[in-house]
Amino acid sequence: MTKGSPSKRPDERPAARSDDAAEEKSAPRKRAAAAKAEASGEHVPGGEESAGKKAAGKKAASARKASPAGTTSARKAAPAKKAAAAKKTADKKAAAAKKTADKKAAAAKKTADKKAAAAKKTADKKAAAAKKTADKKTAAAKKATAPAKRAATPARKTAAAKKATAPVKKAPAPRKQLVAPKKATAAVRAAPAKTVVRPARDESRTALVRRARRINRELAEVYPYAHPELDFENPFQLVVATVLSAQTTDLRVNQTTPALFAKYPTPEDLAAANPEEVEEILRPTGFFRAKTKSVIGLSKALAEDFGGEVPGRLEDLVKLPGVGRKTAFVVLGNAFGRPGITVDTHFQRLVRRWQWTAETDPDKIEAAVGALFPKSDWTDLSHHVIWHGRRICHARKPACGACPIAPLCPAYGEGETDPEKARKLLKYEKAGLPGQRLKPPQAYVDAGGRPAPPLGAG
Numbered sequence: 065m066t067k068g069s070p071s072k073r074p075d076e077r078p079a080a081r082s083d084d085a086a087e088e089k090s091a092p093r094k095r096a097a098a099a100k101a102e103a104s105g106e107h108v109p110g111g112e113e114s115a116g117k118k119a120a121g122k123k124a125a126s127a128r129k130a131s132p133a134g135t136t137s138a139r140k141a142a143p144a145k146k147a148a149a150a151k152k153t154a155d156k157k158a159a160a161a162k163k164t165a166d167k168k169a170a171a172a173k174k175t176a177d178k179k180a181a182a183a184k185k186t187a188d189k190k191a192a193a194a195k196k197t198a199d200k201k202t203a204a205a206k207k208a209t210a211p212a213k214r215a216a217t218p219a220r221k222t223a224a225a226k227k228a229t230a231p232v233k234k235a236p237a238p239r240k241q242l243v244a245p246k247k248a249t250a251a252v253r254a255a256p257a258k259t260v261v262r263p264a265r266d267e268s269r270t271a272l273v274r275r276a277r278r279i280n281r282e283l284a285e286v287y288p289y290a291h292p293e294l295d296f297e298n299p300f301q302l303v304v305a306t307v308l309s310a311q312t313t314d315l316r317v318n319q320t321t322p323a324l325f326a327k328y329p330t331p332e333d334l335a336a337a338n339p340e341e342v343e344e345i346l347r348p349t350g351f352f353r354a355k356t357k358s359v360i361g362l363s364k365a366l367a368e369d370f371g372g373e374v375p376g377r378l379e380d381l382v383k384l385p386g387v388g389r390k391t392a393f394v395v396l397g398n399a400f401g402r403p404g405i406t407v408d409t410h411f412q413r414l415v416r417r418w419q420w421t422a423e424t425d426p427d428k429i430e431a432a433v434g435a436l437f438p439k440s441d442w443t444d445l446s447h448h449v450i451w452h453g454r455r456i457c458h459a460r461k462p463a464c465g466a467c468p469i470a471p472l473c474p475a476y477g478e479g480e481t482d483p484e485k486a487r488k489l490l491k492y493e494k495a496g497l498p499g500q501r502l503k504p505p506q507a508y509v510d511a512g513g514r515p516a517p518p519l520g521a522g
């Protein structure tokens with residue numbers, strides 16, 4: 065404010081000087097008036113002083129006049145306006161700057177967001193690609209370890225490939241033993257862990273054939289020594305024994321026929337036999353009168369029509385008294401080596417449990433089952449099925465819990481499923497007991513099978 069002091073402003077100084085001049089002009093008049101008063105004896109107290117004060121007051125007033133309030137306000141208002149304008153401008157600028165900054169910030173944020181999204185996308189892609197590569201590497205590593213194993217087991221590879229094409233399969237059965245198994249094999253093995261193959265309601269023909277043949281292969285493993293369970297030494301003995309086996313067990317027939325064949329060794333001998341004597345021998349087999357009639361009748365037919373020889377053709381065999389297709393197939397299959405299916409009571413029951421056929425007539429069952437297997441399998445198949453029916457898959461209480469083909473059987477559970485209880489239901493060599501034949505084949509003995517005792521031995 066030193067520069068802008070009103071006392072030094074040039075426009076104010078002339079005004080101050082005019083006031084001083086007026087004071088100087090009025091001062092002689094005042095002094096004259098005071099001298100006059102003094103001469104007249106009037107005392108004028110403080111006359112000079114009062115004049116001085118007045119002069120000073122006037123000077124101050126003049127000075128105040130010389131610097132009017134409007135000028136001062138104007139002087140004061142000018143910087144305020146400028147400040148206000150400057151402030152306004154600054155505010156505007158600040159607002160504009162803020163607006164611009166906001167816009168820039170928004171744009172920057174948008175760009176940053178875009179960049180972040182792009183970066184995330186890229187990162188995700190990279191991660192996915194990395195995972196894919198890692199997976200491929202793992203798979204490749206696994207494959208790399210597999211070849212040696214696969215090379216060591218090519219058969220397993222083939223089996224696996226087959227398994228992939230078949231709907232549900234179990235591991236292929238091992239090959240049938242060509243040599244007589246050791247005695248221990250006669251015992252029933254624990255059912256191996258296999259894939260359970262339950263036939264669907266609408267099981268296709270192909271699936272049925274596969275399952276049926278697999279059951280036969282499994283049974284061949286279980287009964288590698290399977291054979292006809294009637295003792296015989298020639299076709300004549302076999303055809304007679306088969307006729308006698310109706311409504312009784314092979315064991316009972318085997319215990320009876322030694323006495324019969326000892327007394328009547330040929331068809332001619334039996335054809336000429338006294339029926340009452342034959343009846344007495346055959347009494348243990350049940351229905352002994354009818355059976356006596358049949359064996360004497362077929363012996364006469366053999367002696368008269370076939371020269372004392374058993375014919376090797378089905379159509380001839382079924383013409384013999386008491387000989388049906390079942391007996392004819394037993395004779396053809398076991399005495400002549402000609403394939404035949406023996407549809408006895410066990411065979412009928414089991415093939416129905418396995419849903420190989422729903423037929424009940426023996427001839428239709430034979431045709432239906434025969435169509436599932438090659439002819440060369442028919443005789444052994446008959447043995448396998450009948451042996452299984454006699455030892456494990458009984459009519460009343462099948463031993464399902466000890467059954468090696470349980471995973472392939474749709475009737476699993478029809479019998480005892482508890483392994484311990486089921487094992488007690490087993491029969492013959494599977495239970496460590498004697499078999500039905502008094503003179504069993506060597507393979508059966510080698511497998512631990514025991515000959516049956518003769519009649520009356522207990």
Ligand code: SF4
Pocket residue numbers: 417456457458462463464467468469470473474475476477478479
């Ligand atoms: S699972 Fe039972 S019903 Fe089926 S074959 Fe075996 S014993 Fe017979």
